[in-house]
Amino acid sequence: MKTDAIFYEIFKEFPHIFFEIIGEPETNTDIYSFTAPEIKQKSFRLDGVFSPLVEFPNQPLYFVEIQFYKDEEFYDRLFTSIFLYFTQYQPPNPDWLAIVIYDKRSNERNYPLRYRSLLEPHLRRFYLDELEDVPDDSLGLGIVRLIVESENKAGELAKTLIDQVQEELPDTLSQRKVIEFIETIIVYKFPNLSREEVEAMLNLNLLKDTKVYQEAKAEGEEAGELKTKLKILPKLVQRGLSIQEIAELLELDTEVIRKAL
Numbered sequence: 001m002k003t004d005a006i007f008y009e010i011f012k013e014f015p016h017i018f019f020e021i022i023g024e025p026e027t028n029t030d031i032y033s034f035t036a037p038e039i040k041q042k043s044f045r046l047d048g049v050f051s052p053l054v055e056f057p058n059q060p061l062y063f064v065e066i067q068f069y070k071d072e073e074f075y076d077r078l079f080t081s082i083f084l085y086f087t088q089y090q091p092p093n094p095d096w097l098a099i100v101i102y103d104k105r106s107n108e109r110n111y112p113l114r115y116r117s118l119l120e121p122h123l124r125r126f127y128l129d130e131l132e133d134v135p136d137d138s139l140g141l142g143i144v145r146l147i148v149e150s151e152n153k154a155g156e157l158a159k160t161l162i163d164q165v166q167e168e169l170p171d172t173l174s175q176r177k178v179i180e181f182i183e184t185i186i187v188y189k190f191p192n193l194s195r196e197e198v199e200a201m202l203n204l205n206l207l208k209d210t211k212v213y214q215e216a217k218a219e220g221e222e223a224g225e226l227k228t229k230l231k232i233l234p235k236l237v238q239r240g241l242s243i244q245e246i247a248e249l250l251e252l253d254t255e256v257i258r259k260a261l
Contacts, residue, residue, distance in 0.1 A: 004047055006068045006188060007101070007149060010037060011048055013015070015183065016066065017140035018050065020097055021126055031056045039088060044081040052093060068103040075112055098122055103148050104129040139164050143178075144155045146185050155201050155243035158186050162202060237261070 011018045015029040027235050032050045036097055037047065050062035065081050066076060078098060085091075098118075099201050101213045105127045111119065130143055149157050161182055169175045193201070236246050243261070247254040 003068050003103075003147065004066050006185060007064075008048055009184075010143065011050075011064065012139060013177065014143075015050070017144060018062070018099075019141050020138060021101065021144065022062075022124060032062075033058060038084060039081050039084045044077065045083065046081050046085065049085070051091065055090040059091065059093065060094075060097055061091060063098045065098070065100045067100055067107060070107050070109055072109050074109055075115055077113060079118065095126055096122060100125045103153050103261045139168055139178075143182060143185070146190075147261065151189060154186060154189050156183050158202055162204070189228070208250065231258070233260055 011034050016025070016027075017033060018034075019025055019027040019029065031053050033053065034050050036048050037046055046063055047066050048064040050064065054060070063078075063085070065074075065078055080099070082096070082098060094155065096164055100123070102110075108125065128144060130198035131145050139161065142157070142164065144156060146157050146161065162179055165175055165178045165182070169178065183195075183198060183202065183204060185192070185200065187195060190198065190201075190231055198204075218253075232250075233246065236249070241249070243254050243257050246252075247257050250257075
């Protein structure tokens with residue numbers, strides 16, 4: 001599985017899952033943005049950073065790394081990347097944490113003593129194979145657990161999660177997004193199966209034929225189209241176009257443009 005990409009998408013779409021993993025479920029995710037910044041000097045790229053919005057400079061930065069194999073140089077690269085990030089981006093936040101998510105404890109290398117001063121105040125480590133210790137009713141942690149679940153159990157867990165999604169999420173658009181994400185994880189876990197075979201395994205072929213699901217899909221596509229149009233707003237404003245001109249160009253209501261600006 002392309003675990004880095006999967007986790008990036010999970011934390012990008014569902015940031016509350018990250019804060020559940022680290023034991024901070026009450027964190028207001030609206031004050032954070034999640035990115036994967038490139039450290040240009042050394043061509044390093046951090047798996048992800050939860051950085052507070054500029055209005056919240058006293059909230060901590062979270063550097064996120066996903067590690068599913070043993071690497072003797074891992075901590076050297078991790079801390080080097082973090083300090084280069086500080087040099088390049090100069091964040092105002094005084095506090096920071098390095099969050100390392102392992103698939104299992106055995107893939108962690110011995111912690112280098114030269115970094116012992118960073119261990120207690122800045123490093124937090126989590127092991128996905130030990131998530132069985134958390135409550136079974138957490139949908140977010142259930143999705144993360146699916147990533148490391150064995151193939152012979154993954155199908156049943158995925159179907160259980162899909163049922164849970166339909167029970168817990170009243171919004172059909174949110175349901176569709178989460179269900180398609182679960183489906184994507186199963187596609188990664190079973191690369192020899194086609195998308196149609198995965199749908200049959202999870203009984204999604206019946207669900208996707210329903211009117212409610214089709215309406216949610218259409219709504220999602222419409223929202224995606226709107227998001228794409230609004231991305232170019234700054235450039236249009238820089239060129240001196242008025243709200244009315246932008247609305248006509250993008251075929252949107254002027255009130256939508258005003259709210260976006």
